[in-house]
Amino acid sequence: MNIKYFWSREFLAKSWFLWLLLICNGLGTIYGYIWYGAQLQYTAEFRPWWQLPFVPDSPTASLFFCLALILLLYPPKRMAGILLQPLIQALAVVTSIKYGIWACVMIFAGAAQGNELVWQDWMLVASHSAMAIEVLLYVRLFHLQSPALIAAITYTLLNDMIDYSFMVFPWLPSVLNDDLIAVEVFTFSLTLFSGALAWWAMRAAGRAPRDMITGR
Template structure:
């Protein structure tokens, strides 16, 4: 089974298709944030569109990986942020569903696409060439982003659950630590496998 999965994940045609899906998904994600970005202070612009930036990291990884190149800092950022924001969006949409009893069709689309983000980041983790230093930089980025989101209140806006901001911030902090721990796990595995 592992051999078949390796074969599929490393097929050039599959990689190109995945690259294009992530590229267009990233572009769509930035467009989705357009209204929020218009009212965002320029100093925070880089840190508001969390999910599209995570998929941008993965798209860059794929672009290099197709040509048998590795970009470890980008790979660490992709692994940690894809998992974090993939799970985060699934949970936030789940909370919205619990609050209102339903989601618009875009909510279900976001659940599926963000779950796929988390999964693809983990599926390709064995092929990353990350070390502890790469994960450390990605960890600083991730925790810094939490500060921007929840101290400076620049987080993605989910109107239905904004009254639970403190709890969401707390959950996000621990989700960040879990995501970083996953990054360190794969860095450790790679360290001892070469």
């Protein structure tokens, strides 16, 4: 069997593989919210409540991807679901690319300034790299549309603005605290790059047929 088969549209659309990805990403999402537990608690105690949803960036991106997978397994039949599907999938693509890359860059930027890499860092590098790769593979099966993509980019830019205006961005390695302006510029730029990459992937892949999912 040609190794290319394992990232072909036919293989990626198999229901058992979608379920496997959903379970893995679901567990990763739960772990991600636990990882943000201390920052969520701090924000709840010292910040307005409305800032809480903007704290856990990576697990929320992973949550969007989980919802996108569910919509592939169970295509919506009602109008509300059909209209919502492209937005959820666009959010999954833009945020997963953005935070998948962002986390890896921050980890290695901290290491370049003397922060010691431990096994958890390598685990985060692997999992966040997978976030970016898997959504790019699944663009071919998603029902992305330009308006939904614009909305997803706008949401992610809003998240960036709140993160750095109200200081609820993900806690950084301590050695990067004096590089906050550079981190902020990189973060906003990465959102635009992720949106552009998602748009390119959408244009390159075209739309996938709704009846593709198979258990075979």
